[in-house]
Amino acid sequence: MHCTGRQKAGACEFGVRHKMNIEITKFSMSDYEEATAFWASIPEVGLDDADSISSMQSFIKRNPELSFVARHGRELIGAVLCGHDGRRGYLHHLAVNPDYRGRGIGKRLVNKCLSALYRCGVSRCNIFVYSRNEKEKEFWEKTGWTTYDGLEIMYRNVEPNV
Numbered sequence: 001m002h003c004t005g006r007q008k009a010g011a012c013e014f015g016v017r018h019k020m021n022i023e024i025t026k027f028s029m030s031d032y033e034e035a036t037a038f039w040a041s042i043p044e045v046g047l048d049d050a051d052s053i054s055s056m057q058s059f060i061k062r063n064p065e066l067s068f069v070a071r072h073g074r075e076l077i078g079a080v081l082c083g084h085d086g087r088r089g090y091l092h093h094l095a096v097n098p099d100y101r102g103r104g105i106g107k108r109l110v111n112k113c114l115s116a117l118y119r120c121g122v123s124r125c126n127i128f129v130y131s132r133n134e135k136e137k138e139f140w141e142k143t144g145w146t147t148y149d150g151l152e153i154m155y156r157n158v159e160p161n162v
C-alpha cells in the first residue's frame, strides 16, 4: 500500500508503509483511564455521565468480553464498546487514532464485536450515528451497515419522582 497525503504512522521514508503489528485485546477496566483520555481526544466521540468509572464498571460487568482496544506497542490507538440486551447488540465509541486510520483497524475492532455477539446468540447489532458525521457514515455503509428506513432515535432522561 502506498502512502498518500500526510505521512501516517508506519509510513517509511520511501513512501511505502511497512506492516504494523496492531494487537486487539478485550477491553478491561485497566484500560479505562487510557481509553477515556483517547475518546476525549476524538471530536466525533462525546463522553458523558454514562462514561463515568462506575457506569463503565457496570457496563463491562453486564457485557463481559464484548468490547475491545487496539494497541500499537503499548499505545492505545483504537477502542470500541459493545453490549447487548439479550435481543440486540449495540456498539458505542468506535474510534481509531487519526494517524492509524485507513489500515483496517476500525473494521477489525467492529468484526471482533460482531463475532463476540454471534457467540452470545445475538443476530443483529445497532449503532447510533450522528447525521452530521457524514464521513463516518461512509465507513459504516462500506462495511455492510444499513440505515433503518423511517426510524428516529428518541431519548428521555431518567429522573426521580416521575
Ligand SMILES: CC(C)(COP(=O)(O)OP(=O)(O)OC[C@H]1O[C@@H](n2cnc3c(N)ncnc32)[C@H](O)[C@@H]1OP(=O)(O)O)[C@@H](O)C(=O)NCCC(=O)NCCS
Binding pocket: 042, 044, 045, 093, 094, 095, 096, 097, 100, 101, 102, 103, 104, 105, 106, 107, 108, 127, 128, 129, 130, 133, 135, 136, 138, 139, 142, 143
Ligand atoms: C470511523 C473510523 C473508526 C474508521 O476507522 P479506520 O480504521 O480508518 O477504518 P478502516 O480502515 O477499518 O476502514 C474500513 C473501510 O471503510 C472505509 N472507510 C473508513 N473511513 C472512511 C471514511 N471516513 N469515508 C469513507 N470510507 C471510509 C475504508 O476505506 C475501508 O474500506 P475498504 O475495506 O473498502 O478498504 C475512524 O475514521 C474514526 O475513528 N472516526 C472518528 C470517530 C467516529 O466518528 N466514530 C464513529 C462513531 S459513530
